[in-house]
Amino acid sequence: MTNTDTTGARPAREREQVVIIGTGFSGLGMAIALKRAGMHDFVILEKADEVGGTWRENTYPGCACDIMSLLYSYSFEPKADWSRMFPRQEELLDYIKGVVDKYGLRRHIRFNVEVTGTEYDDATDSWQIATATGEMIGARVLVSAMGPLHRPSIPDLPGMETFAGRTFHSAEWDHDYDLTGKRVAVIGTGASAIQFVPRIAERVASLTLFQRTPPWIIPKPDRRVTEVEKNLFRNVPGVQRAYRNGIYLMQESFVLGFKNPRLLKAASGLAQWHLHRQVKDPALRRKLTPDYTMGCKRTLVSSDYYPALTRPNVDLVTDGVKEIRENSIVRGDGTEIEVDAIIFGTGFHVTDAFENAHIVGRHGVKIQDAWKDGIQAHLGVSVAGFPNLFLLLGPNSGLGHNSMIFIIEAQVRYVMQCLRLLAAGDATRISVRPTVQDRFNAWVQRKSEGAVWVAGGCTSWYLDRNGKNRAAWPASTVNYWLRTRRLRRSDFELATVRDPVGADL
Incomplete structure (x- = not known):
């Protein structure tokens, strides 16, 4: 959502019962739930010309999911013929398009x-x-399903405007620019960079990788899904569900280490072994060794990133960027490196994603004023003072250890309970009580105290500029499922206004 105030006082030319923004996993999951409940008066607004969200936007070389395919998919829509254990971007996008077609969602989507x-x-x-x-479009209910990772974050580097070469962010990959034989600088070593660096290192003349903080990396046990497994998934009831549940429990076990880092000793030992096995140069290994507790930042999975950094045409820089010049980058130590292109693998705006959004609630309150002390929402879904608005993957519903599809499905069920409550009471407005939101967020901050992402010795996207956890769910996903499984009527205020349109959800 851009920062353009075009609402004014003009009346909407049309009215929908529900408007959903975004066609990623969360928006489509919401739409399917509405259709299953017999609620067909909804529209999905999509800024692009195709569905897919994150998996449409990110097309950089090597783009893939770091959660296994059997878990990173809707529980109600299993796919028996995944080609690999970890799905690649193209296959995930095909899966999403298939779901859209199966559930007849395209007629509800307004592209561009x-x-x-x-x-x-x-x-x-x-x-x-x-x-x-x-x-102008009117809606009784608004569901924001834009996701937390849709606004690329590009650092403001001195002299950037003078650079004469090509620049782009990994989420806005320039496929028209041929990197073959080019001198390339990559700034950032997050989840995207460790996937595309190995792919481009093979064809560029030189690659200079600027690393601020080394990530913890464990091997990626990726492989092809065998034909035997596919046949079992198709023909033997319960086998695919058992696979999925096993993967879920394995991933969920990592949450125990967030408050007890000693429990991550085996995982950090695996990461250290992985680094020592793939990087023989002691100096390079020192640069790649994290000095913070595992789990403080997102733990990454890759089996080809470290080998790419040992190539003779790749140089790892850890002293930062001092200045950008017309055809070069000046390192922190003053060394000038000539480059033809700069690629940013610097992630996304998360805790500050709504700073420029134009969202105005009851009595003209702007979202920025409501969140002046930090973004917060009850269960990451409902915001006090903003009735009939539901966020999917909102504040404090992010994960660093398990599948976001699990959270999405829990949130969609919760929103559906809110809509049923709204309809059953013949009300036109539903809003979480401020005291309920305050109590929940106080719990989030208490639960985050001493957690590895707060006390682990690093700076991560989970925290806002004041060091408060505004992004991560601070407990197990089972805890989240239990909290969203059954809505508490007393948590919400319902009211009715006289409106000739009605509230016939």
């Missing part, structure tokens, strides 16, 4: 419609949604 602002209308208990084309 970018939302520029949303305002709540107190007089009608509805949302007024402005788009980049100047169109």
Whole structure:
């Protein structure tokens, strides 16, 4: 959502019962739940010309998921013929398109419609949604399914505007630019960089990788799914579900180490063994050895990243960027490196993702004012003072150890309970009570005290500029499932206004 205030006082030209923003896993999951419940009066607004969210946007070389395919998919829509244990971007996007077609969602999607602002209308208990084309859409209920990883973060480096070469972020890969034989600088060593660096290192003349903090990396046990396994998944009831549950439990076990880092000793030992096995140069190995507790940042999985860094045409730089010049980068130590292109693998805006969003709730309160002390929402879904608005993958619902699809499905079920409560009470407005939101977020911060991402000795995207955890779910996913399994009626305020449109959800 862009920072363009185009809502004003103009009335919406059309009215929908539910408007969903985004066609990634969360938005489509919400749409499927509505259709299953017999609620067909909804529209999905998508800024691009195709579905897919993250898996449409990220097309960089080597792009893949670091959660196994059997778990990184809807529980109600298993796929028996995954080609690999870890799905690649192309296959995930095909899976998403297949789900869209199976559930007849395309007729609900309006492509190339970018939302520029949303305002709540107190007089009608509805949302007024402005788009980049100047169109106004009304909605009884608004579901934001834009996800936390959709705004690329590019550092403000001195002299960047003077660079004459090509620059782009990994999430906006320039496929028209041929990297073959080029002198390339990569800034950032996060989850995307460790996937594309091995792919481009093979064809560039030189690659200079600027690393601020080395990540913990464990081997990626990727392989092809065998035909025997595919046949079992197709023909033997329960086998694929058992595989999925086993992967889930394995991933979930890592949460125990977030509050007890000693329990991650085996995992950190595996990471250290992996580094020593693949990097023989002691000096390079020292640069790649983390000096913070495992789990403080997202633990990455790769079996080809370290070997790429040992190539003779690859140089790892750890003293930062001092300045960008027309055809070069000046390192922190003053050394000048000539480059033809700069690629940013610097992640996304997460805790500050809503700083420029135009979202206005009841009585004209802007989301930035409501969140002046930090972003927060009840269970990551409902925001006090913003009725009939539901966030999917909102504050404190991110994971560093398990599949986000699990969280998405739990949140969608919770939103559906809210909608049923809204309809059953013949109400036009539902809003979480401020005291409930405050109590929940106090619990989040208490639960985060001493956790590895707060006390692990690093700076991560889980924390805001004040060091508060605003992104990560601080407990197990089982805990989240239990909290969202059954809505508490007393947590919400319901009200009705006289409105000729009604509230016939």
